[in-house]
Structure formats: C-alpha cells, structure tokens
Amino acid sequence: MNKLAKFLNAHISGLVTDKPEILAAYSRDMSVLEMMPRFLCIPKTAEDIQFILRFSAKLAKKGYKLPIGVRGAGLDTTGADLTDGLLISMEKFNTIEEIDTRESLVRVKAGITLGELNDALALFGLELPVVASRKQTIGGLISTALIDEAAKKYGSIYYFTDRIEVVLPNGEIFQTTSLTKRGIKLAQLKADDQNAKTNTTIYDLTEKNQAVIAKIRESVHNRSGYRMVTEVNRENKPFDVLPIFFGAQGTLGVITEVILKVQPIQYHTRQYVFEFTSINQALAFSEKAKELEPRTMNLYDGRIFKTLESLGRKAKLLESNTATAQSTAKFYIYLDFAENFFRIRKIDREIEKLRPLADKSYVDQEKYKADFNNFNFGLKLYLNSHDTAEKLAIVDKTSIPAEKLPDFLRNLQSLEQKFHQNLPVFGSLLTDLYSIRPEFDLTDILNRKNLIFFLQSYAKIVYEVGGSLAGGFAEGRTLSVITSSRTDLEIKEFYHQIRQTFDADNIMSPGVKQGATLTNFVRHLREAPLIGFIEY
Structure with a gap:
C-alpha cells in the first residue's frame, strides 16, 4: 500500500x-x-x-x-x-438520524438512497415525492439539482430540502441557515466563525453582482454553472446560502447531512395512455391535460416500444404501432395521477371529454393491467437493448420549449439521417425535458470522433429552438465542454x-x-x- x-x-x-x-x-x-x-x-x-x-x-x-x-x-x-x-x-453515510412526524421533517446522512429513505418513511405514512432511481442518493439529487418528472406537481428536491451540512474544502463544517438583514449584520461581527464568514462573504458577493444575477435569471431552464445562486439573496426573502449547493456537483464541498421536508404518501391511483399520429396532435392534448394537474405526463416516441415486440412482451394497447425509423412515428402520452377517490372520479369525467383529441385511449382497468405493466417497462427494455452499439446517456433531460418541440423533432430527423441513428424521443411534457440515446461503439476510434461531432450537432439544434443542454440537471464534465463556451464572460467570472x-x-x-x-x-x-x- x-x-x-x-x-x-x-x-x-x-x-x-x-x-x-x-x-x-x-x-x-x-x-x-x-x-x-x-x-x-x-x-x-x-x-x-x-x-x-x-x-x-x-x-x-x-x-x-x-x-x-x-x-x-x-x-x-x-x-x-x-x-x-x-x-x-x-x-457509509446511509443512515436516518431522526424522523419528526409532527413537523414532517427527516434528518439523514447524504449517502442514503431515495429507496431506503422512502421505505423507512412509508412506515409512518410519509414519503419524499421525487421521481428518480431508488438507488440515487439524497446528496446526489442535491448535487445534480435534478428536475424530476413530478417536479411540476410537487416541486423538485430543492423544494423539499430545509438545510444541509457541508464539509468545506478547508475542512471546516458549514451548516446552512436562513438569515434576516439583522442576522447578516450579526454574522459580520463574528469574524472567527466559519459559518458567519461563509455567509457574509457570499452575501457581499451577491450584493455586488445583482446585475449579473439578473442576467442569469433570464436563462430559466439552464442548470449549468452555479445557476441557483439566483435564489440565495432574493428581495423580500431571508438570505440563505443553501441554494448555491444545488447543481454544484461536489465543487464547493462535501454534503454530509440533510434535513428534508416530507409529506403524506400520495398513492398512484390512476394511469392513462393516449395514442397520437402527430406531435402537434399530442401537444394540443397535453395543454388540456395539464389543467387536470397530473403527477406525471410523459411523451414517448412509438419506436421505443418496438423492443417489446422482439422480446414477445408487446402490449395489446400498442398493437397498432407500425412506425419505423424511416416513417413518421406515432407518439404516446402516459398520464399518472395520485389523488383521492372523489378527485379521481372527477378526473375520469374530464378525461372522457379529452378522449376525442386522441386516436386511442386506455385507462388502467383490470383487463389492461398486464399491458400497462409492459408499457411502463418498455422504456427500460429500450435502454438496455443494443441493436448495433450501446445507447449512451450523454444528452438526457434537454430542455425544449413546448411551442418549439415540433421544430426540434424535425431538426432531429435530419440528425438521424446525418449520423445514421435511430433517435426516438422520450421525456416529460410537464417539465419540457426530453432525452434521446444515441448509439455509438466507443471501442472504435471513428465512432468516438463521431460522438463528439454528434454532441456538437445536437447542441446546435437545441440552442436553435431556445433550449438548454443542461435543462434537467447540472452539466458536469460531459456537457460543460458545450455549455461553458456559450456562457457570458461576465457570468463566467461571477461563477x-x-x-x-x-x-x-x-x-x-x-x-x-x-x-x-x-x-x-x-x-x-x-x-x-x-x-x-x-x-x-
């Protein structure tokens, strides 16, 4: 050793x-x-x-x-x-330190996973309603500033985080807290206190750069840089350094402990699937469906579910899908509600009014139970099926404005032809975050070069429609090569x-x-x- x-x-x-x-x-x-x-x-x-x-x-x-x-x-x-x-x-930081059922708060170590936490909270009828992998850690959700599929309904991990404990790069422990103007003045008098020093330094920095912060706020759906600094020192709100660690990805310190706000379990009580022949038809439907406040509303290119056929698990509700990579693919919208019995009855009546806007529609009745299970498993099967090479997670959760989605998809078809790729889109119509999984054989030098060209070409069509590559989480190493070059110099210096x-x-x-x-x-x-x- x-x-x-x-x-x-x-x-x-x-x-x-x-x-x-x-x-x-x-x-x-x-x-x-x-x-x-x-x-x-x-x-x-x-x-x-x-x-x-x-x-x-x-x-x-x-x-x-x-x-x-x-x-x-x-x-x-x-x-x-x-x-x-x-x-x-x-x-090893995977323990629950305290659960306060009265205040609906839980104190955990940052390495605990979402699955472990929700399994424990379920014993008290509580949950952290973030839709992400059960294996994802709480510290990881904060560090990446993940915007999940249910963020429109409940808020992302940011809205459930009360405070955090961080080990700073100098080895000192910093605990976030909200401070009033008077609190800031008192902190300025405590020159030897690490918490006070960090708070006052960031306060002074944000006060001096209000014009830059205003410029950052203009890019609403961009999670690159330290974008959440815009929430640190807002007018008519207490000062709090906490937001700056969302999306910091371990560059400002190591998050060790988190206090989270949790809520009563929202059981998933109704699912629907709707079929459309065009993206414009699907978008028209989604605008109406948003008024019903679903938990999630996801869009899927019909080509994704062709994988079910090859494995003999095709759902009956997908039988009419004959789309291929060369033809105009059909689209499916998946709706998920988590409401009480009376609210669901009302939603069922409203959904009946929306059915004419779709070519076909299905509700999770007993006769479709297996079909819905297959449908929900379809994306996982697609991600793990490699026709020619591995499906790479390099441009997940790209932010695309709803009104520009048809233009984006047309441009994406050109990209498919240019790189000989099959690129079905999947994502959330509520958060406007969409993913594709290009296939490249990274063992081949030419393919590695083509991957770089592809990333640059994809970024171009995203920015042409006013989108953002780092829309659903921070940019890390892979996307920062692109996002950094598009960041204003004044904002770069502030970061x-x-x-x-x-x-x-x-x-x-x-x-x-x-x-x-x-x-x-x-x-x-x-x-x-x-x-x-x-x-x-």
Whole structure:
C-alpha cells in the first residue's frame, strides 16, 4: 500500500485504498467517461472527511495537488463523480438520524438512497415525492439539482430540502441557515466563525453582482454553472446560502447531512395512455391535460416500444404501432395521477371529454393491467437493448420549449439521417425535458470522433429552438465542454468568484463545470460498454 494511503488510514476511522482492482470499480459512472482514481476513501464520519480535505488543502499550499472527487451511487451521467485524484465514496453515510412526524421533517446522512429513505418513511405514512432511481442518493439529487418528472406537481428536491451540512474544502463544517438583514449584520461581527464568514462573504458577493444575477435569471431552464445562486439573496426573502449547493456537483464541498421536508404518501391511483399520429396532435392534448394537474405526463416516441415486440412482451394497447425509423412515428402520452377517490372520479369525467383529441385511449382497468405493466417497462427494455452499439446517456433531460418541440423533432430527423441513428424521443411534457440515446461503439476510434461531432450537432439544434443542454440537471464534465463556451464572460467570472470563495486552491472536482476541455473529454472517453442493467 502507498505510504500516503497508510498515513491517511492511520488518521481516519474509515478506509483509504489504492488497490487497482478496487479503484477500477469506482472509475466509471453512468456517463461515457472513465477516470481511474489514485485513491479511494470510504469515510465513516464527517471527521474523516474533514481530515481528508484539510490534508489535501495543506498539500495544495505546498504546491502539490491531490484532486478530490465525491461519489454517491455512481449514477451520474455527466462524469461529475469521477476523478483521477482521491475519490470520496459516501456509501457509509446511509443512515436516518431522526424522523419528526409532527413537523414532517427527516434528518439523514447524504449517502442514503431515495429507496431506503422512502421505505423507512412509508412506515409512518410519509414519503419524499421525487421521481428518480431508488438507488440515487439524497446528496446526489442535491448535487445534480435534478428536475424530476413530478417536479411540476410537487416541486423538485430543492423544494423539499430545509438545510444541509457541508464539509468545506478547508475542512471546516458549514451548516446552512436562513438569515434576516439583522442576522447578516450579526454574522459580520463574528469574524472567527466559519459559518458567519461563509455567509457574509457570499452575501457581499451577491450584493455586488445583482446585475449579473439578473442576467442569469433570464436563462430559466439552464442548470449549468452555479445557476441557483439566483435564489440565495432574493428581495423580500431571508438570505440563505443553501441554494448555491444545488447543481454544484461536489465543487464547493462535501454534503454530509440533510434535513428534508416530507409529506403524506400520495398513492398512484390512476394511469392513462393516449395514442397520437402527430406531435402537434399530442401537444394540443397535453395543454388540456395539464389543467387536470397530473403527477406525471410523459411523451414517448412509438419506436421505443418496438423492443417489446422482439422480446414477445408487446402490449395489446400498442398493437397498432407500425412506425419505423424511416416513417413518421406515432407518439404516446402516459398520464399518472395520485389523488383521492372523489378527485379521481372527477378526473375520469374530464378525461372522457379529452378522449376525442386522441386516436386511442386506455385507462388502467383490470383487463389492461398486464399491458400497462409492459408499457411502463418498455422504456427500460429500450435502454438496455443494443441493436448495433450501446445507447449512451450523454444528452438526457434537454430542455425544449413546448411551442418549439415540433421544430426540434424535425431538426432531429435530419440528425438521424446525418449520423445514421435511430433517435426516438422520450421525456416529460410537464417539465419540457426530453432525452434521446444515441448509439455509438466507443471501442472504435471513428465512432468516438463521431460522438463528439454528434454532441456538437445536437447542441446546435437545441440552442436553435431556445433550449438548454443542461435543462434537467447540472452539466458536469460531459456537457460543460458545450455549455461553458456559450456562457457570458461576465457570468463566467461571477461563477469563478463563487468557486474561489469556497475552494481557492481548486482541489474539489477540477474539470467539473469550469475548466472542462475537449481534450480532457476525449482523453477520458471510455472504450468499453457499461456492465449491468441501465436505469433512467
């Protein structure tokens, strides 16, 4: 074992290792990148993380950089949880510290997964209503600023987060809190207090850059940079640094503990599927359906469900779908409601009025139970079926304005022809976030080059319709190559100041968000497909 690993192991209760066979398991996430860490740290306590970060900061002062990365469940699709330095895995931070049923609050360690948390909360009739993978960690949801499919109904993870505890790059612990103007003045008098220092520094920075913040607010659906800084110091609201960590992707510190607001369980009580021959027909229907306030309303290109046929699991409600990659594909809209009995009866009556707007419609009655199960499983089957090469998660949750979706789809058809790809769209009509999964064989050098050209071409058609590549989560390593080049210089400088405020030595996830280059992107492209079942 390396002397450095031995030294760190002697000072923490967790584990530090440099065994290649272990490091290899942490060299990938769900992105197209691969980075072998030099060390892996699995801390057990916040004190372990404090020691690691203080040690790295001391090395930086002496001119030696040991980059620090942070990893939750390894589900990031942007490569933000990869590093070639020391990787901190939060897998042991998976406990529930406290559940307050009276106030509907829960205090958890940041490494607990959404599934683990909701399983425990269910015993009290509560839930965190975020629609994401059960394997996703709470810290990961915050770090990526995920906008989930039910965000329009309940709000994203941001609206359920009350406060967080963070180990800053200098090793100090910072706890977010709301401050009034008087609170800020009192904090300014506590020069030696880390919490007070961080709050006052960010307060002064946001006060001086109100014009820049106003410019950032204009890009409503762009999650790149430190976009949530716009919510830190708003007029007529208490000051709170908390929002700045949403989408920071481990560049400002390590989130160790979270206090969440939860709510009574909303049981899914009704599902519908509607079939359309054109996207304009589907959009006209969706505008009416939005008035019913569904939990989710997802759009699927009919080509996605051709995978069901090949596996012998085709649902009867999809039998009329004969779309191919060359023809005009049909579209399906999936509606999901979570309401009480009386509300559902009213929704059923309203849905009856909307049925004429669709070619066909189905409700989750007993005779369609198996069909709905197949339909809901269809996307997972599609993502895990590789006709020629792996379906890559490189442009998920792109923001496309609703009125521009037909134009975007027309441009996407041109992209399909140019790159000989089959690119059925799937996504949320409520959040206007859509995904495609291009197929490229990363073992082939020509395909690796074509992937870069594809990403650039895709970005072009997205921006042409006023969309955003980083619409549903932060940009990480993969998308920052594109988003950074399109960011206003004044905004870039402001983001740089924010990062310097927290991490002056640039030890936390360098190359994530700022500092990303096409050269590094190409250098770290993995050469083998992902192993295991792919989720969305």
